[in-house]
Amino acid sequence: MKAIDSMRSGALLRRVGIVLLSVLAALALGAVFLIILDVNPFTAYYYLLVRPFSSLNSIGEMTIKMVPILIVGIGVSFTFQTKLSNLGGEGQICLGAIGMTLVGTSSFAQAVGGWYIPVGMLVAALFGACWAGIAGFFKTRFKASEIITTLLLNYIAVQLLSWCVYYPLRDTAGNIPQSAPVAATLPRLIDGNRMNLGLVIALVCVLVYWVVMKRTKFGYRLRVLGGSIKAATFGGISKKKYYLIVMLISGAFAGLAGSIELAGTQTRLLEGLAGSYGFDGVVASLLGMMNPLGVLLSSVLLGALSIGAETMQVRTGVSSLFLNVLEALIVLFILLGFSFFGSGSRRKSKKEKEGE
Amino acid sequence: MKQTPLLELKGITKTFGDFTANDSINLKVYRGEVHAVLGENGAGKSTLMNIIYGIYKPDRGDILLSGQSVKIQSPRDALRHGIGMVHQHFMLVGMYSAIENVCLMGEDSALSLTNKKKTEEKLNELKKRYGIEVDLHSPVEQLSIGMQQKVEILKLLYTGADVLIFDEPTAVLPPQECDALFDVIKNLVRQDKGVIFISHKLEEVLYISNYITVLTKGRITGQIHTEEADKETIVRMMVGEDVLPPDFAARRAVGTPGPVVLEGEGLYARDDRHVYTLQGVDIQIHAGEIVGVAGVEGNGQVELAEVLAGVRKARKGGRVKIDGQEVSTKNARAFIDNNIAYVPADRNYVGSVPDFPLYENWILRNNHPPMKGPFLDYGEIRREAENAMKSYDVRARGVEERSANLSGGNLQKFILARALEKHPKALICEYPTRGLDIKATWFVRDRILRAREAGMGVLMISGDFEELFSLADRILVLYGGKIVGEVRPETTTVRKVGMMMMGVNGHESD
Numbered sequence: 001m002k003a004i005d006s007m008r009s010g011a012l013l014r015r016v017g018i019v020l021l022s023v024l025a026a027l028a029l030g031a032v033f034l035i036i037l038d039v040n041p042f043t044a045y046y047y048l049l050v051r052p053f054s055s056l057n058s059i060g061e062m063t064i065k066m067v068p069i070l071i072v073g074i075g076v077s078f079t080f081q082t083k084l085s086n087l088g089g090e091g092q093i094c095l096g097a098i099g100m101t102l103v104g105t106s107s108f109a110q111a112v113g114g115w116y117i118p119v120g121m122l123v124a125a126l127f128g129a130c131w132a133g134i135a136g137f138f139k140t141r142f143k144a145s146e147i148i149t150t151l152l153l154n155y156i157a158v159q160l161l162s163w164c165v166y167y168p169l170r171d172t173a174g175n176i177p178q179s180a181p182v183a184a185t186l187p188r189l190i191d192g193n194r195m196n197l198g199l200v201i202a203l204v205c206v207l208v209y210w211v212v213m214k215r216t217k218f219g220y221r222l223r224v225l226g227g228s229i230k231a232a233t234f235g236g237i238s239k240k241k242y243y244l245i246v247m248l249i250s251g252a253f254a255g256l257a258g259s260i261e262l263a264g265t266q267t268r269l270l271e272g273l274a275g276s277y278g279f280d281g282v283v284a285s286l287l288g289m290m291n292p293l294g295v296l297l298s299s300v301l302l303g304a305l306s307i308g309a310e311t312m313q314v315r316t317g318v319s320s321l322f323l324n325v326l327e328a329l330i331v332l333f334i335l336l337g338f339s340f341f342g343s344g345s346r347r348k349s350k351k352e353k354e355g356e
Numbered sequence: 357m358k359q360t361p362l363l364e365l366k367g368i369t370k371t372f373g374d375f376t377a378n379d380s381i382n383l384k385v386y387r388g389e390v391h392a393v394l395g396e397n398g399a400g401k402s403t404l405m406n407i408i409y410g411i412y413k414p415d416r417g418d419i420l421l422s423g424q425s426v427k428i429q430s431p432r433d434a435l436r437h438g439i440g441m442v443h444q445h446f447m448l449v450g451m452y453s454a455i456e457n458v459c460l461m462g463e464d465s466a467l468s469l470t471n472k473k474k475t476e477e478k479l480n481e482l483k484k485r486y487g488i489e490v491d492l493h494s495p496v497e498q499l500s501i502g503m504q505q506k507v508e509i510l511k512l513l514y515t516g517a518d519v520l521i522f523d524e525p526t527a528v529l530p531p532q533e534c535d536a537l538f539d540v541i542k543n544l545v546r547q548d549k550g551v552i553f554i555s556h557k558l559e560e561v562l563y564i565s566n567y568i569t570v571l572t573k574g575r576i577t578g579q580i581h582t583e584e585a586d587k588e589t590i591v592r593m594m595v596g597e598d599v600l601p602p603d604f605a606a607r608r609a610v611g612t613p614g615p616v617v618l619e620g621e622g623l624y625a626r627d628d629r630h631v632y633t634l635q636g637v638d639i640q641i642h643a644g645e646i647v648g649v650a651g652v653e654g655n656g657q658v659e660l661a662e663v664l665a666g667v668r669k670a671r672k673g674g675r676v677k678i679d680g681q682e683v684s685t686k687n688a689r690a691f692i693d694n695n696i697a698y699v700p701a702d703r704n705y706v707g708s709v710p711d712f713p714l715y716e717n718w719i720l721r722n723n724h725p726p727m728k729g730p731f732l733d734y735g736e737i738r739r740e741a742e743n744a745m746k747s748y749d750v751r752a753r754g755v756e757e758r759s760a761n762l763s764g765g766n767l768q769k770f771i772l773a774r775a776l777e778k779h780p781k782a783l784i785c786e787y788p789t790r791g792l793d794i795k796a797t798w799f800v801r802d803r804i805l806r807a808r809e810a811g812m813g814v815l816m817i818s819g820d821f822e823e824l825f826s827l828a829d830r831i832l833v834l835y836g837g838k839i840v841g842e843v844r845p846e847t848t849t850v851r852k853v854g855m856m857m858m859g860v861n862g863h864e865s866d
Contacts, residue, residue, distance in 0.1 A: 215731040224720065227709035233667050234698065234706045235721040236688035 022333035048308035060195035066303025072281025075253025088150030089278025091157030096124035096258025104182030114184040128255015136247030179269035186264035198260035210292040368417035392565035396793035400574040440512030450497030502533030614643030623674040635837030641813035648828025656837035665698035666691025697780035710760035748773035765796030
């Protein structure tokens with residue numbers, strides 16, 4: 001949390017510098033592994049980082065991966081602003097997807113076609129919010145660490161989703177454990193490209209986040225709470241209330257991401273739908289330092305990496321799991337970077353004291 | 357007239373970037389003399405001492421020991437040259453006894469029993485020579501603060517220090533232990549040691565020192581023999597102008613209190629450790645009066661202020677009324693909406709968010725900041741903050757400045773401006789001038805009196821007798837979470853209030 005603290009303060013240039021250097025350092029260390037595997041790191045990194053942007057088609061694929069990461073990341077950023085964490089993106093995505101399936105396969109959806117989508121998204125957001133709200137409730141009522149509870153709720157949600165596709169929501173037409181397809185998928189933005197409306201929604205989320213945090217009383221209160229709990233009490237800002245609200249918001253975003261993944265990409269509820277989006281969202285938020293533009297850019301990077309990893313595996317034989325190594329290294333270097341060189345680091349604070 | 361000085365500083369200059377912390381400082385410390393360095397917070401006292409102690413290197417200037425120029429590179433170097441420093445935060449290992457702590461200083465192994473024996477003998481000798489009474493065998497964390505300080509002194513004497521630097525030694529001590537410290541210091545100089553005594557408290561400097569150097573904004577603004585000095589001369593040296601301290605007490609005589617604006621009945625409250633520190637207090641604050649609250653820290657005064665400000669829950673059915681209307685202490689916003697202003701003790705983390713720019717801190721504790729439609733009207737907020745900063749003389753680079761970068765005085769003025777700008781019914785302030793320089797202190801006191809004159813009810817928690825006696829209309833004394841006495845400053849003495857604060861009833865002692 002200390003590292004997150006220093007992410008919120010200090011000169012922008014310094015912070016951006018730390019993040020960029022961390023990414024470079026992670027790539028450099030990753031290159032060592034690649035060399036050990038006897039793979040030319042430049043070739044591997046070409047497929048990983050450059051190739052995803054080489055055609056409109058692959059950019060479309062990239063956005064499909066990026067959208068859930070971005071939306072979850074925005075939700076996580078809300079919690080980070082108050083210095084809470086939400087590591088339960090995965091579970092909240094599952095719940096959102098279940099909500100979307102319930103609406104999308106209902107007779108109501110059959111009747112109205114594509115118009116079910118906004119209703120489904122609303123329900124999905126509600127489901128996600130409730131799921132995260134459980135953690136929020138335990139946090140405010142019993143002071144249970146939301147890091148633990150959100151994490152544990154993931155396992156329950158994943159099992160819940162499995163149960164849904166095996167029993168109540170199972171498509172009786174087939175033998176595979178999956179639900180029936182939803183009545184309509186998200187409209188595509190360009191013909192022949194898988195890029196869909198989810199991208200627009202994700203960008204709207206970024207905008208909403210930016211406006212709320214910078215311009216509204218509500219966002220101001222969240223930032224006060226993150227800046228100093230005692231100052232929040234002084235200012236009449238109820239810690240419990242806003243902790244709960246921010247968990248609900250965060251869950252709603254993840255739920256929304258789940259509904260987009262379902263209606264835009266998968267079209268049916270099936271196991272493993274949440275993928276690694278939950279944690280990728282956390283990484284995106286950290287990497288982007290909770291800054292709207294930063295989260296957007298990091299989501300693009302993470303989306304591209306996950307597309308690129310598959311290409312890389314096919315072309316060079318390096319397992320796509322290499323991506324996990326790379327992401328872990330990035331997070332590690334960022335945390336180290338902020339601990340040692342961020343504005344809150346010991347070296348710096350001593351210097352600041354000297355001025356007295 | 358005298359021998360060569362034990363320690364002499366010649367033209368010491370130290371800058372940090374654009375900021376000059378010490379500007380050509382000259383001073384001489386003789387054997388058998390207490391040399392006081394007096395200055396407000398940020399005057400450069402600590403920087404100067406850190407230079408003598410080898411923590412900082414001066415940009416220019418010389419340090420002479422018994423006439424010999426020396427270069428001091430590190431605290432270890434300083435000790436070798438016979439310079440020792442008693443820090444505000446003691447450099448002791450809590451689990452170890454005084455003897456073991458002293459052994460840690462030496463070159464030899466601290467674990468050897470024979471060394472321990474030798475050390476103990478030497479310490480006993482030192483104790484006798486300087487009249488320092490302290491338990492050498494208990495873990496130092498079990499000793500009182502005053503005792504720990506004595507262990508520090510012994511430690512320095514053991515290493516052979518000739519010059520002892522005391523960095524605001526009384527700041528950490530309860531009043532009764534201060535006298536014991538002064539006795540030790542007197543013994544030290546009687547035995548021909550040189551003492552540098554750093555302080556911002558006039559009275560104690562006049563009491564203990566032989567020679568006074570006044571430091572203001574990194575420069576020496578006065579040097580005087582203590583026997584030739586009085587309070588006024590020194591204040592003039594510190595402030596740098598011919599200004600007399602304003603006569604606050606005279607203004608108090610004006611005006612009569614109005615109706616009760618803020619009232620507490622049967623207030624109980626727990627502190628952050630869930631201990632009941634407030635044990636049933638009834639209090640009424642009238643419009644146009646200042647109610648002072650005195651008490652040794654930790655006797656419930658902060659909790660009292662917090663309950664009345666709406667930021668701490670009253671327990672066991674205690675009630676708070678504003679203008680006669682009961683307001684739930686669970687609802688901090690109701691207090692804000694009812695215009696109860698609050699200036700907390702902790703300016704940096706409670707009164708402001710350190711990372712926020714000033715204009716964002718301007719709307720803290722404000723349920724109705726300027727809005728433009730659904731959005732905060734930052735243009736208006738900035739204007740308000742700027743105007744207030746002008747009229748309260750808050751010196752900062754602008755409203756963009758992070759509040760963490762403000763000095764204590766400027767931040768306090770900012771917080772006070774924010775509190776008073778909304779013309780509150782009542783103002784609750786905790787230790788309003790703690791840690792402020794003289795001018796800022798006067799400024800804040802003046803504004804508190806103006807608040808009283810404007811008909812606000814003021815509750816003022818303070819640890820400063822001068823403040824309580826010159827500002828308050830009446831003083832409540834808290835002890836053990838209860839009000840043990842109410843006095844009027846005109847008809848009582850500091851000593852009586854002090855006794856009450858210690859739980860001794862004023863009548864019994866007479």
